[in-house]
Amino acid sequence: MHPFDLLGLVTYFIILVLVGYRSAKRVSGSADFAVAGNRIIWPVLFATLAASFLGGGASMGQAGKAFSEGYAFMFAASAFPIATMISGIWIAPRLKRYANAHTVGDIMAHHFGPTARLATGVFSVVFCIGILGAQALAVGTVFHAIVGIDTATGIIIGMGVVLLYSTIGGMWAVIQTDVIQFLMLAVFLPLTMMIGVHQVGGAEALVAALPETHFSIMGNYSVSAFASIFLAFLLGETLVPPYTQRALSAPDARHARIGYTVAGGFGLVFYFISATIGLVAVLQYPGIVPDFAVPTLIRDALPVGLTGLVLASLLAVVMSTADSYLNSAAVSFVSDIYKPFINPNVSDRRKLWIERVVNLLIGIGAVIFALYATSIVDALLLSYTLWAPTILVPFVLAVMLDLRCSRSAVAAMLAGAVVTGIWEWGPFALQDMTGVSGLVAGVLANIGVFVAVYCLCRRVSGNSANTQA
Structure with a gap:
């Protein structure tokens, strides 16, 4: 890796740590750590939500699946941004009716009582650790493919930075870094796609060089296989703790609705960009591991100077999701398990301190999970089985129909x-x-x-x- 590119990457990490340090001064209590004081207007909500759900799965995972299977996986996985838009129209605005709510467990307790809160807290923490592990694996994959260090070392370096700024700065640091990371991914990954398409001779040459099945809606999937993937993405990550926290961070229902809906629309565009990069990599690097499609294109196809910036944007995609799930897991543990069932009289100052410690411990647990995971998308799909079959249905029915x-x-x-x-x-x-x-x-x-x-x-x-x- 050229020294100029390495300098750009190091500069990016320094900026993230500085943001975390400055954000720590704004965190005076648990509400600031959990929902940033409920002051996140819709443009910021859109940026932080988009940056949060467009992580390793939406970038490297999508590209890897397109590398192997064509656009079919993209079409099936597009259920998630569609679900985000649906949530933005009908569900996210209703979440603002719950005054002082910080977590999904707060809302579940309001409708279904303390036992439901405890179950929600347990499932939320385990689910967040699984998703966080997938993002940690993606961080390690980027470092291995571009810098050349082994995946485990890359996981430790990247997640170490995430742990540092998210632990000291809480949701304020997460949201501010998410906005920076969103701007980077919104500029540099589309630029990478355009350079890659140009290098293979343009869009027409790309289409002509690949099998027709790579561009069909269902590809080689059976109807049941396509439907299973569609439903997994439709339900598996909808209204999960970090995304619900984003709606609760908005000042009112209008900001929650617009931020969610626009983020879902952007997700559809981003999925297409990632999948197209995967198709370009089929022609440029046919023998690589599919999950390496994006980082390999960045390393070999981009000029010196730009490579470091685009690498930073790719890490930004992954780290923005990691910091969101890390913060949510810590907040869910303290708000839904520790305070209600272990120490109900905990002070706000001590609660903030515990959230920071738990944030650190959960991050370490996710790193261990990542060291044993085999595939980014497989890790995501495994984690999805912990959310939709347990919490999602009662949560949606409670919010929409006021059931108790x-x-x-x-x-x-x-x-x-x-x-x-x-x-x-x-x-x-x-x-x-x-x-x-x-x-x-x-x-x-x-x-x-x-x-x-x-x-x-x-x-x-x-x-x-x-x-x-």
């Missing part, structure tokens, strides 16, 4: 978790036998149990009222 039944929510979460676990890790290959993924089976079980228990509770409640009358 603790038994139905807790039973649905447990049923979704058990069914998904049996489907994914049980003794029988149920996905192969049925064509239904574990995530979909878990969501269906969650919905069925929630509706059944809710209706039963209402019937029992109605009978009790009649008996008393």
